Amino acid sequence: MNIQELYELIGGNYERAVQIMKKDKMIEKYLIKLTESALYEGFNEAAKTFDPVQLFERAHAMKGVCANLGLDALAGAAGDVAEEFRPGRERAHSDEEVRAMIQKVDELYLRAAGGIKAYEASLN
Amino acid sequence: MGPVIIDGLIILGSLLMIRNIYRYALYVKQIQEKGEWRSQKLTLFVPLVLLIFFLIGYLFVAFYGHPDVMMSLILFFGSVFVAVIVGTLQKITKHIQKNGQLEAKLMAAEESNRAKTGFLSNMSHEIRTPMNAIIGIGALALKDPEMPPHAREQFEKIDASARHLLSLINDVLDMRRIESGRMELREELFDLEDMLGQVCGIIESQCSDKGLKYVFNSSDLPGGSYYGDDVKLKQVLINILGNSIKFTPAGGTVSLTAEKVSFYGDRCAMRFVIEDNGIGMDKEFIPKIFEPFSQEDASNTNRYGGSGLGMSLTKSIVDMMNGDIQVSSEKGKGSRFTVSVTLKAAPQGHVPAEPQDEAAGAEAGTAAAQVSLAGKRVLIAEDIEMNAEILRDLLEMEDIESEWAENGQIAVDMFRNSGERHFDAILMDMRMPVMDGLSAARAIRAAGTQEAKTIPIIALTANAFEEDVQRSLQAGMNAHLSKPVDPDLLVATLSELMISGPVDSDR
Numbered sequence: 001m002n003i004q005e006l007y008e009l010i011g012g013n014y015e016r017a018v019q020i021m022k023k024d025k026m027i028e029k030y031l032i033k034l035t036e037s038a039l040y041e042g043f044n045e046a047a048k049t050f051d052p053v054q055l056f057e058r059a060h061a062m063k064g065v066c067a068n069l070g071l072d073a074l075a076g077a078a079g080d081v082a083e084e085f086r087p088g089r090e091r092a093h094s095d096e097e098v099r100a101m102i103q104k105v106d107e108l109y110l111r112a113a114g115g116i117k118a119y120e121a122s123l124n
Numbered sequence: 125m126g127p128v129i130i131d132g133l134i135i136l137g138s139l140l141m142i143r144n145i146y147r148y149a150l151y152v153k154q155i156q157e158k159g160e161w162r163s164q165k166l167t168l169f170v171p172l173v174l175l176i177f178f179l180i181g182y183l184f185v186a187f188y189g190h191p192d193v194m195m196s197l198i199l200f201f202g203s204v205f206v207a208v209i210v211g212t213l214q215k216i217t218k219h220i221q222k223n224g225q226l227e228a229k230l231m232a233a234e235e236s237n238r239a240k241t242g243f244l245s246n247m248s249h250e251i252r253t254p255m256n257a258i259i260g261i262g263a264l265a266l267k268d269p270e271m272p273p274h275a276r277e278q279f280e281k282i283d284a285s286a287r288h289l290l291s292l293i294n295d296v297l298d299m300r301r302i303e304s305g306r307m308e309l310r311e312e313l314f315d316l317e318d319m320l321g322q323v324c325g326i327i328e329s330q331c332s333d334k335g336l337k338y339v340f341n342s343s344d345l346p347g348g349s350y351y352g353d354d355v356k357l358k359q360v361l362i363n364i365l366g367n368s369i370k371f372t373p374a375g376g377t378v379s380l381t382a383e384k385v386s387f388y389g390d391r392c393a394m395r396f397v398i399e400d401n402g403i404g405m406d407k408e409f410i411p412k413i414f415e416p417f418s419q420e421d422a423s424n425t426n427r428y429g430g431s432g433l434g435m436s437l438t439k440s441i442v443d444m445m446n447g448d449i450q451v452s453s454e455k456g457k458g459s460r461f462t463v464s465v466t467l468k469a470a471p472q473g474h475v476p477a478e479p480q481d482e483a484a485g486a487e488a489g490t491a492a493a494q495v496s497l498a499g500k501r502v503l504i505a506e507d508i509e510m511n512a513e514i515l516r517d518l519l520e521m522e523d524i525e526s527e528w529a530e531n532g533q534i535a536v537d538m539f540r541n542s543g544e545r546h547f548d549a550i551l552m553d554m555r556m557p558v559m560d561g562l563s564a565a566r567a568i569r570a571a572g573t574q575e576a577k578t579i580p581i582i583a584l585t586a587n588a589f590e591e592d593v594q595r596s597l598q599a600g601m602n603a604h605l606s607k608p609v610d611p612d613l614l615v616a617t618l619s620e621l622m623i624s625g626p627v628d629s630d631r
Contacts, residue, residue: 002355016608019610020514020608020609020610020611021514021518022518022521022611023312026514026517026518029517030510030513030514033510033513034510035263037510039510041267057557060555061507061508063586064508064511064586064607064608065508065510065511067586067607067608068510068511068514068607068608110261113263114258114259114261117259117263118259118286118287118290121259121286121287121290122290
């Protein structure tokens with residue numbers, strides 16, 4: 001499996017990833033780092049406590065990293081959660097709706113992480 | 125005598141003509157039933173020529189008489205002509221039919237190939253998607269430090285099996301790609317020592333797991349960067365080394381020797397020799413080793429596993445590289461594989477080439493940057509470590525050094541405490557804890573020195589609304605870039621600000 005196929009598999013935007021990261025090797029490096037980082041765990045922790053400040057910070061961080069990697073859907077989903085808890089703004093959705101948004105982030109992340117791990121396995 | 129001969133010719137000609145006209149009629153009927161329009165057109169040829177025959181005969185009789193002679197000649201030679209024509213038409217029709225059948229077979233084969241490729245692609249997606257879930261969730265579960273040892277062992281087995289299954293699928297798909305001509309080799313700059321280092325890292329680990337000794341020798345190989353497909357070359361070496369590990373019992377040795385054969389111009393012919401003292405192969409099997417699904421002993425499939433495609437894939441990739449692979453082996457003593465390839469060496473000090481960029485402006489900026497930004501140093505103020513790392517790597521591609529501050533306050537302290545002209549520019553994220561980008565920019569500009577007033581500060585933010593741009597400029601920043609940052613735009617902006625010189629922030 002090559003990087004392009006990986007992106008097709010996980011529903012990412014390969015062209016955008018190449019535009020930002022320039023090389024497949026860079027993309028590969030940071031995709032693997034994404035799954036090894038504490039980014040998702042941090043988001044999960046914040047989701048469990050439902051702390052607005054933490055949720056904003058963690059979702060914002062996920063959005064930024066995923067946007068760099070062309071993981072548009074995941075970046076968008078994380079961004080939706082971040083916007084809900086942006087300081088200085090009123091909440092636009094109920095807790096239940098927000099939990100659904102968090103669930104969407106979970107699903108998209110697991111799909112991406114699974115694909116990345118499978119890709120990593122194919123390198124060895 | 126003469127009239128007898130003529131009468132005989134008339135009778136014979138008549139019989140032949142009746143017979144051949146009958147054959148001709150049968151042929152026409154056959155063509156019409158099969159609906160072969162091309163042959164139908166050819167059948168018009170016969171009556172036309174016969175008509176001409178009769179016309180000529182009629183004119184001859186009109187001028188010279190002897191109708192009985194003319195009649196016998198027309199009947200006899202006419203029937204011979206019809207026989208020849210019908211025979212020729214039948215051959216042409218058979219040829220057309222055969223071509224049609226071949227065309228139909230070709231279309232059927234192509235359709236089957238497309239269906240096979242489509243099936244494999246769809247199946248690979250269908251298989252890989254749930255496997256992603258297995259591998260991904262397994263990996264996440266294994267990260268839990270509180271997992272009981274027994275459960276951890278089970279998860280590790282699941283993970284190993286899933287990865288093995290995935291490698292089998294990948295082998296099959298790679299083979300299909302090669303067979304259908306869809307696999308292409310990349311031509312990218314790579315560091316040979318790095319690539320071999322990665323191979324050794326993987327193989328050392330596998331050897332250690334099996335209790336094998338691994339020896340690597342590259343003393344005779346010139347280092348440096350080369351153009352080629354390092355991923356495929358790595359795949360070739362790992363495939364062969366993996367095979368050696370598979371067929372070498374514990375206590376044995378597997379070795380990789382990388383050496384230069386010759387250097388001519390910018391081309392380096394190199395050789396990679398993989399040896400083991402494993403079970404070896406019968407000499408009769410060696411010519412078959414690169415055939416798909418060939419294994420010397422069918423029981424090896426059960427004992428050692430594998431798709432049977434690894435060596436076939438390896439050979440196909442080496443052939444695509446215009447390389448060569450040789451095998452020697454002795455049963456019970458071990459095997460030796462020699463892979464020879466020629467790679468183009470990059471000029472010394474060459475920076476890895478960037479992908480083609482159609483935007484002339486960005487190209488010009490990048491080209492200028494390679495000359496003028498190399499050696500510059502940028503302070504990156506960004507709270508998300510991975511984003512900062514990405515920026516650092518992108519800058520490093522342009523030979524730009526960087527240092528990282530994880531919030532605005534640290535960025536201000538680093539700038540104030542650094543030596544004069546230590547930093548050539550600052551990339552400032554807007555949203556940071558402790559001190560945000562706007563506050564940090566104001567603090568830096570307020571430091572009082574000429575450098576503090578003039579150092580280029582570029583705002584990085586997900587928001588690119590006009591008010592955000594205005595706020596950035598009012599805080600003393602020189603430019604505003606939206607995230608995710610386009611590296612070409614970043615370099616062009618840095619180049620413009622660093623080379624042309626920033627505007628004094630005291631306006």
